Amino acid sequence: MRWDASTDNIDPQSEIRYDVYFDGVLGALTLGTRVWASCMSDAPVAIFIRAVDTSGNESDPSDTLIFDDCNP
Numbered sequence: 001m002r003w004d005a006s007t008d009n010i011d012p013q014s015e016i017r018y019d020v021y022f023d024g025v026l027g028a029l030t031l032g033t034r035v036w037a038s039c040m041s042d043a044p045v046a047i048f049i050r051a052v053d054t055s056g057n058e059s060d061p062s063d064t065l066i067f068d069d070c071n072p
Contacts, residue, residue, distance in 0.1 A: 018030050
């Protein structure tokens with residue numbers, strides 16, 4: 001899964017963390033703009049991302065993507 005980098009008025013893009021949520025539960029943290037995830041079941045999974053700067057400020061959540069049977 002990939003997305004466009006977020007911007008911040010203080011932090012460089014390389015220091016912005018991305019929290020990746022699976023069905024509303026934090027499942028991955030990354031400093032890059034992509035994450036690899038594997039499916040735990042054949043049930044659809046809802047995924048969204050929040051950008052977080054070094055001060056702890058969070059963006060609004062991204063649009064939610066629904067992965068159905070592990071195929072977007």
